[in-house]
Amino acid sequence: MRGVAWMSLGCLLVLASGCASSHRASADDPARGRSEAAASSKDPLPSWTEGATKAALLDFVERVTREGGPDFVPASERIAVFDNDGTLWSEQPLVAELAFVIDRVKEMAPQHPEWRTRQPFQGVLEGDVESVKASGKRGLMELFAATHAGMTTEQFERTVADWLVTARHPTLHRPYTDLVYQPMLELLALLRARGFKTFVVSGGDVGFMRPWMERVYGVPREQVVGSRVKLRYQDSGGAPSVLRLAELDLLDDGAGKPVGIEQGVGRRPLAAFGNSDGDFEMLEWTTSGAGPRLGLLVHHTDAEREWAYDREARVGKLARGLDEAPGRGWLVVDMRRDWKVIHPFERATPR
Amino acid sequence: MRGVAWMSLGCLLVLASGCASSHRASADDPARGRSEAAASSKDPLPSWTEGATKAALLDFVERVTREGGPDFVPASERIAVFDNDGTLWSEQPLVAELAFVIDRVKEMAPQHPEWRTRQPFQGVLEGDVESVKASGKRGLMELFAATHAGMTTEQFERTVADWLVTARHPTLHRPYTDLVYQPMLELLALLRARGFKTFVVSGGDVGFMRPWMERVYGVPREQVVGSRVKLRYQDSGGAPSVLRLAELDLLDDGAGKPVGIEQGVGRRPLAAFGNSDGDFEMLEWTTSGAGPRLGLLVHHTDAEREWAYDREARVGKLARGLDEAPGRGWLVVDMRRDWKVIHPFERATPR
Incomplete structure (x- = not known):
């Protein structure tokens, strides 16, 4: 059931939008070292336009870290949680993990000749969206099981790491790890410099995220x-391993995010950053705590430099969040207005 | 099923050994600040007797932190995991969490008049071990559900924190948080001082441990x-909360420990510390990784200052670990010989 929901969230949507796959090319050096550079500059948020949003962010950080001040929060309680897709990196036209699923099916197909005539695999291999959709929830579970289960945790992470080296975004033709948001890298660095522990709390599979997030x-x-x-732990054969099973244990989205936070962090966050209604409960849980709290939604408003989408989006829908943000005191980033730069690679290009 | 296993592990055993409860008294100030003191002294492990075990510990730490050395490990990979019961604090004659279960049943009994004539509650209230045992697995699940579920995560943690203030060990008549092992506090501090991140990986409920482990x-x-x-996340009524359900999600013991580590740490540890066969797989998983690794078992050999138990123990059984430690290169602490001091409070008492 949960596996179904997980796939519904992403794969159904991307398949509906054309079953776009990522292009693959030779590797180049992915993003690194930017946050450090940003943190050491005088303005800790140089890619943020001066204005209410930036001022509110800086004010919050200042208030909770000013020792002796009325809103001071000890360092051990300075927990900041960030959604990933659409909050830290681009998620259009398809979430990167779904490009991974599609690419993996294509890559594994030679070892699975039966896939050529079996849905949903046949549909993925032939780019035939309707057939994939027709295979229903059971078909989606099969795609998930084939690409995310039946291997050890270490094997899966190696596969992800290898994929990231050559995978390219279908329209921007860059490594996915290039498509991170420069303003958010600066925010992560600022928070860490002020004693926050920064966590990612995302709907993506944890094994898909861990191999590259420390570096990026x-x-x-x-x-x-x-x-x-x-x-499942396996100790047979003198080389113990941990096997990934084809059953979802936690869907870390929507009401699953506070659960993931309670389990994996164990402390109500001080600040939460998201971009879609899948982040609503995470922001709600965070900002309903006592004392100063911060909730922020990234609103994708920049069709020219990135994408513009919200209420009608099939990936990253944002409706309830927009409606309730003002009443709940959540900040809403207007990407077009608030961010001077979207992706780090733009900084090399004069605008 | 897992809940059954969880309870079997502890409650059945303690009930069999006499259904001992903890005594309660007025609070005094629990243990604190010792590890810092130890870390700043010249010998980082002053409570460890000079000898092979101490030398091996210091040598390992030195090797993996010596930059440019053949065994150097970057700080980000220096993960150390510690079992709790019997490894960081005493677990005889009953694990503290089981004393909590018994005390909670007694405390909640006035609101549950039906418990006076219903097993296993009646047995707990009357100290009638045989009746509790006769209620079988279902009975144990009921004790678990009554004391560990049906409240929010925050309510549960408050209950634990309140209990710890007044609960006293049944024979030592001290707060449970006094019964930590001074040599292990020194080891925790040493590892942190050398760039390790220290984790607790224990069979206890995570909500039972989090309220006090940072302080202690x-x-x-x-x-x-x-x-x-x-x-389950609940957002009704404008005051969101996270409800604890009466269903076990992970039994973090035995083969469950590598699973807990993969989920909650996401990196194979460099060093693992345990004391019973419930820690076997954690040590196995840790020490079968590539490069330098450390596994250590605390062997309870000191009937005079603490307890002496291993192969026949009903709580904290250690048999396979003792048999296989030499072949696997795991260190075995002989408490009687290797530890000058067991609990911090002994330091004030001349020996």
């Missing part, structure tokens, strides 16, 4: 919370 | 991995 976001493996499959 | 061990909430119940 500065978020260590143990601070990544995600959806997860059930695991 | 210096291990923050987000670095505590334990058994856990399923959770």
Whole structure:
């Protein structure tokens, strides 16, 4: 049931939008070292336009870290949680993990000749969206099981890491790890410089995120919370391993996010950052705590430099969040207005 | 099924040994600040007797932290995991969490008049071990559900914190948090001083451990991995909360420990510390990784200052670990010989 929901969330949508796959090319060096550079500059948020949003962010950080001040929060309680897809990196036209699923099916197909005539695999291999949709929830579970289960945790992470080296975004033709948001890297660095522990709390599979987040976001493996499959320890043969089973253990989305936070962090966050209604409960749980709290939604308003989408979006729908943000005191980033730069690679290009 | 196993592990055993309860008294100030003191002294392990075990510990720490050395490990990979009961604090004659279960049943009894004539509650209230045992697995699940579920995560943690203030060990008549092992506090502090991240990975319920481990061990909430119940987010009534359900989600013991580590840490540890066969797989998983690894078992050999138990123990059984430690290169602490001091409070008493 949960596996179904997990796939519904992403794969159904992307398949409906054309079953786009990522293109693959030779590797180049992915994003790194940017956050450090940003943190050491005088303005800790140089890619944020001066205005109410930036001022509110800086004010919050200042208030909770000013020793002796009325809103001071001890460092051990400075927990900040960030959604990933659409909050830290681009999620259009398809979430990266779904490109991974599609690419994996294509890559594994030679070992599975039966897939050529069996749905939903046949549909993925032929780019035939309607057939995949027709295979229903059971078909989606099969795609999930084939690409995310039946291997050890270490094998899965190696596969993800290898994929990221060559996978390219279908329209921007860059490594996915290039498509992170420069303003958010600066925010992560600022929070860490002020004693916050930064966590990622995302609907993505935790094994899909851990291999690269430390390098790209500065978020260590143990601070990544995600959806997860059930695991089984195997000690046979003198080389113990942990096997990924084809059963979802946690869907870390919507009401699953506070659950993931309670399990994996164990402390109500001080600040939460998201971009879609799947982050609503995470922001609600965070900002309903006592004392100063911060909730922020990234509103994708920039069709020219990134994408513009919200209420009608099939990926990253944001409706309830927009409606309730003002009443709940949540900040809403207007990407077009608030961010001078979207992706780090733009900084090399004069605008 | 898992809940049954969880209870079997502890409650059945303690009930069989006489249904001992903890005595309660007025609060005094629990243990604190010791590890810092130890870390700043010249010998980082002053409570460890000079000898092979201490030398091997110091040598391991030195090797993996010596930059440029053949065994150097970057700080981000320096993960150390510690079992709790019997490894960081005393677990005889009953694990503290089971004393909590018994005390909670007694405390809640006035609101449950039906418990006076219903097993297993009647047995707990009357100290009638045989009746409790006769209620079987279902009875044990009921004790678990009554004391560990049906409340929010925050309510449960408050209950635990309140209990710890007044609960006293049944024979030592001290707060449970006094019964931590001074040599292990020193080891925790040494590892942290050398760039390790220290985690607790214990069979206890994570909500039972998080409220006090930062204060007592210096291990923050987000670095505590334990058994856990399923959770459900509730946003009704404008005051969101996370409800603890009467269903076990992970039994963090035996083969469940590598699973807990993969989920909650996401990195194979460099060093693992345990004391019973419930820690076997954790040590196995840790020490079968590539490069330098450390496994250590605390062998309870000191009937005079603490307890002496291993192969025949009903709580904290250690048999396979003793048999296989030499072949696997695991250190075995002989408490009587290797530890000058067991509990911090002894230091004030001349020996």
